[in-house]
Amino acid sequence: MLAENLAISFQIRYHRSEVTIRETFVRLLDRFHRNGHRDGRWSQVFWALQDVNLAVYPGEVLGIVGPNGSGKSTLLKALAGILGADHGRIEVHGRIGCLMSFGVGFKANLSGRENVFVNGSILGLSQREVAERIDKIIEFSELGDFIDAPVRTYSSGMKGRLGFSIAIHIDPDVLLLDEILTVGDASFRAKAGSILDRFRGSNKTVIIASHSMGLIQKRCTRAVWLDRGRIRMDGDPSEVAKAYIAETEGPKKA
């Protein structure tokens, strides 16, 4: 997996979160009258990612750390193809499994089993592939007989377990995880953590964004520190975690 000179910008609108036709008209008139400072009043361009260069190889478990708003999720979304890039190029070899949140597209009134088919298909599996995996998915999720009950009766932990179970059984070559291993109870977390080790063992790539330094140090083989959309540090997880903690906790002590 390779990202070259990746950059993504967003237009931050100050006046409304939703654009309306009226606003577009007003903006056009505004530009027409005051040719000098275009856009200055209405919006500002914010670079969520800049000059990101990253090559991740099979067998690596890469942890991404950084404060809120540093671009972790944006980077994962760009890698998954959800967000278009403004500059640069991304190259991913193999199937991408992306888990920004659990159970995307789950319908509350459908049973767990029915949702496995829909969700698996959204994540890129064919019907045959889902059918082949469904027993393993149910077993791993530890839902038992609940699998045929409507998802609306599930606890959030149960939904999370089912979603995670589907995602890992897609068997992607590159797995993207966004702050999700905090779901479920302790035993499920341990099980989920060991999955990361299995991915590493089978020469797959895992990229995980997390605030948990424990997870980064324990499970990752490499870590990247994102700071305001740029890569600040790239290297050994313990060293990156140490430097990151030192920076975030340093000012408090002083």
Place this chain on the structure above:
Amino acid sequence: MKLDANSGFIADADAGSLPPAVSTVTVIQPQRGWRAVDARELWLYHELLFFLIWRDIKVRYKQTVIGAAWAILQPVCTMVIFSVIFGSFAKIPSDGVPYPVFVYAGLLPWLFFANAVSQSSQSLVAQSQLLTKVYFPRLFIPASSIGVGLVDFSLSFCVYLGLMVWFAHLPGLSVLLLPGLLFLTVLTALGVGIFLASITVTYRDFRIVVPFMVQVWMYLSPVVYSVTIVPEQYRWIMALNPMTGIIGGFRSALLNQPVDWNALGISTIISSTLLIIGVANFRRTERRFADIV
């Protein structure tokens, strides 16, 4: 986003360390302006379209108390109301056919079109989670709403078979045109629905505009009346509305009336143009959906 198989392998030494089993390579590059439809990618995900349709149908029939009956009640109630008001009270001529049969033959394509367009225009905003959390061809979101409408269409068509027998008004050979006409209706609904879906993401005004637009559109289409009551010199303006040719076509096929090939030809041209414009605009704005939805 572009999915490119087996191309764009990096030439440097690092590429050698990749396992040979990995054969698909995804290359993502900034893309602006107009983009063609990626047919290969659509095919790769084609099963997903069926799952999305299946999911929506299942949800609807599980959630609502009388389930599938809604697909029949809506056209039947509309037909009864229209027959009383426009048929009995206003005495709108119906080309010598009993008014209920006449209006129902027009309601079949119209209600499918109206419901499909309303649903698909809201589909992207309603399912924003699918846009921001996962990647797959976005065209499938509005397209699946149209697919759901097709299921309702087949249910309401069964009612027509009943009407046909009740009023003893059997179709002639032109009934063979039906599959083609249905295809043309789907084409039109896709074009309009996809266009409105992408516009609604950017301009939320359309959430209010679309229901009104659909209502006006119905009176501009020959649903409750026949094109024959429109003065000859204005008929070409009516024909510019693709639903004119389609509704006329449905009536010809079901009520055994002469087919207006000119109107059908114009409908085909306009519907295809709408579809091209709709998809082109969708593809152009697609890359920003996750950002602005």
